Amino acid sequence: MREKTVLKGRKVVGGVVEGEALVTHQGIDCNGGIDPRTGVVIERRHELNGKSVKDKILVFPYGKGSSGWARQFYFLSKKFGNGPKAIINKRLMEMVVVAAIATKTPMVICTDPDPTMSIGNGDWVRVDADKGYIEVFRK
Amino acid sequence: MFLSKKEERMLKGEDGPAAQWAMSFLVEYGEALGAEKLIDISSVAVGWCPPFQEILPPDVFSDLLTRGFKVPAYSLLIGVERKHWMKLGIPKEEVEKQRFMDERAKDIGLALTSTCAPYTVGYMPTKGSHCSVVEASLIPFVNSVLGARTLRESSQSVIASGIVGKSPNAGFHLDENRGANILVKVKTRMLRSIDFDLLGYHVGELVGVDVPAFIGIRKATLENLKYLCASFSASGGIGLFHIIGVTPEAPTLKAAFRGNKPKEAIDVTGKELEETKDKLCTGGSDKVDLVVFGCPHYTIEEVGKVARLLRGRRIHDNVTLWIFTPHSTRTIAELTGLESLITSAGGMLLSDTCPWVLRYWVEGSGLPEKVRVVATDSTKMAHYLPALYGVDVWYGSTESCVKAALTGVWES
Numbered sequence: 001m002r003e004k005t006v007l008k009g010r011k012v013v014g015g016v017v018e019g020e021a022l023v024t025h026q027g028i029d030c031n032g033g034i035d036p037r038t039g040v041v042i043e044r045r046h047e048l049n050g051k052s053v054k055d056k057i058l059v060f061p062y063g064k065g066s067s068g069w070a071r072q073f074y075f076l077s078k079k080f081g082n083g084p085k086a087i088i089n090k091r092l093m094e095m096v097v098v099a100a101i102a103t104k105t106p107m108v109i110c111t112d113p114d115p116t117m118s119i120g121n122g123d124w125v126r127v128d129a130d131k132g133y134i135e136v137f138r139k
Numbered sequence: 140m141f142l143s144k145k146e147e148r149m150l151k152g153e154d155g156p157a158a159q160w161a162m163s164f165l166v167e168y169g170e171a172l173g174a175e176k177l178i179d180i181s182s183v184a185v186g187w188c189p190p191f192q193e194i195l196p197p198d199v200f201s202d203l204l205t206r207g208f209k210v211p212a213y214s215l216l217i218g219v220e221r222k223h224w225m226k227l228g229i230p231k232e233e234v235e236k237q238r239f240m241d242e243r244a245k246d247i248g249l250a251l252t253s254t255c256a257p258y259t260v261g262y263m264p265t266k267g268s269h270c271s272v273v274e275a276s277l278i279p280f281v282n283s284v285l286g287a288r289t290l291r292e293s294s295q296s297v298i299a300s301g302i303v304g305k306s307p308n309a310g311f312h313l314d315e316n317r318g319a320n321i322l323v324k325v326k327t328r329m330l331r332s333i334d335f336d337l338l339g340y341h342v343g344e345l346v347g348v349d350v351p352a353f354i355g356i357r358k359a360t361l362e363n364l365k366y367l368c369a370s371f372s373a374s375g376g377i378g379l380f381h382i383i384g385v386t387p388e389a390p391t392l393k394a395a396f397r398g399n400k401p402k403e404a405i406d407v408t409g410k411e412l413e414e415t416k417d418k419l420c421t422g423g424s425d426k427v428d429l430v431v432f433g434c435p436h437y438t439i440e441e442v443g444k445v446a447r448l449l450r451g452r453r454i455h456d457n458v459t460l461w462i463f464t465p466h467s468t469r470t471i472a473e474l475t476g477l478e479s480l481i482t483s484a485g486g487m488l489l490s491d492t493c494p495w496v497l498r499y500w501v502e503g504s505g506l507p508e509k510v511r512v513v514a515t516d517s518t519k520m521a522h523y524l525p526a527l528y529g530v531d532v533w534y535g536s537t538e539s540c541v542k543a544a545l546t547g548v549w550e551s
Contacts, residue, residue: 027347027348027376032495032526033526043526044522044525044526045418062347063376064348064372064374064376065372065373065375065376066373067273067275067278067291067294067372068293068294070294070296071190093348094292094293095293097171098168098293098295099293101168101171102295
């Protein structure tokens with residue numbers, strides 16, 4: 001049995017999903033930072049550069065960059081099927097909220113502890129967004 | 140969330156599918172943001188171009204075309220160049236699609252400003268007024284320079300806001316969220332737009348979504364602030380900032396912080412700005428193929444500056460030079476004789492679009508195929524172009540870029 005920790009957060013968009021975590025300490029830009037046709041992070045100098053967000057539990061501190069964020073996330077997720085399974089953020093950014101609502105992607109805000117520190121790349125994460133409950137199984 | 144009787148009726152669909160969709164979206168959005176109610180807004184700035192229809196249910200889009208926006212609406216930049224589309228290789232059907240959208244504008248209460256910087260051509264929400272605005276560089280401009288109030292909106296949410304004339308009463312609409320929480324001490328002289336551009340890019344990376352207050356900037360032009368707003372919303376997610384003694388909600392440090400304690404203080408010197416400049420240049424060949432100006436869209440002053448630098452000269456045979464403006468600025472430039480200075484030198488004055496939206500909104504267009512190396516005076520362009528097109532980028536002052544256009548070579 002893998003070591004399990006639990007984080008409590010706040011629901012933004014409900015739903016229950018589980019999957020492998022992809023974690024970054026840097027903000028994510030969905031319009032110009034991720035190629036919707038492949039799901040791969042293309043932003044130069046980004047620590048996730050070259051990695052795909054597809055079907056991941058995507059953990060990042062906040063959304064940044066273009067306000068085409070939500071529109072492009074919609075294309076990423078709904079048109080090309082390359083979206084993440086869920087979003088966990090530390091800070092609330094309106095554009096990410098709209099992205100999650102428009103695609104019905106479960107999303108939780110967790111301010112303390114910092115989810116980008118408490119969750120590691122490759123950890124198995126179960127998100128119950130309705131309850132704001134995140135279970136993390138260490139890799 | 141509390142809804143008035145009228146809002147309840149809209150939610151039930153009594154005012155048609157567009158209002159119903161908008162209200163249901165705003166309720167979900169508002170609840171996610173922790174809003175207790177909706178507030179009335181006085182205007183919206185919206186994207187109005189073809190791929191946009193894909194994100195709205197068809198019955199909502201057609202109902203919007205019939206009933207129009209509830210409040211005055213202004214449009215942002217588009218994915219085609221209405222005049223020079225053929226020269227840019229933009230497919231005709233894309234231009235037709237945009238024409239369909241354009242022809243609806245007069246019936247739905249939309250002004251076709253067609254720019255990322257509509258404040259340079261007449262969109263000026265006033266201090267304390269509520270609005271809903273999308274476009275990353277426009278959002279901090281409206282919140283901070285004009286002192287109007289908007290959330291960091293998205294394509295979908297501004298349309299919803301425009302349909303019913305309402306926004307969730309949360310975020311930057313509320314006094315308590317408008318105070319600074321980070322102090323930025325600027326310890327270098329801020330004279331030119333490039334200084335503001337680099338400052339913004341550097342601070343955006345450090346600050347993320349917080350609200351910085353800058354001290355040490357004594358004055359700033361419209362153009363300076365335009366660059367500042369664009370750069371830190373490319374590297375970060377700043378939606379509101381204050382400059383003590385310059386922006387309207389920051390006559391003093393105390394006023395800017397609204398009772399918040401700074402959680403961090405950042406010093407910025409010329410060294411950080413130099414490093415930022417180096418970081419934005421990808422290296423590679425010094426032979427420049429394309430020079431891009433106008434991110435955000437150039438003002439008439441900026442067009443004039445480049446036009447005068449090009450007067451009586453000829454850009455290098457291997458270089459393409461593009462300057463992007465709103466069409467109304469191009470009209471002024473044409474009338475003033477500035478456009479002919481640019482075209483005589485071999486450059487192009489283009490309107491209403493930019494290399495970035497060309498790529499994402501119109502399949503198969505974007506930069507000319509032969510382009511491998513781009514020079515630009517915009518950190519935002521320098522930030523995005525290498526990732527989008529795989530090109531190398533040189534970033535520098537407007538003068539350096541003009542020089543590269545004339546000689547075909549970037550001088551580091």
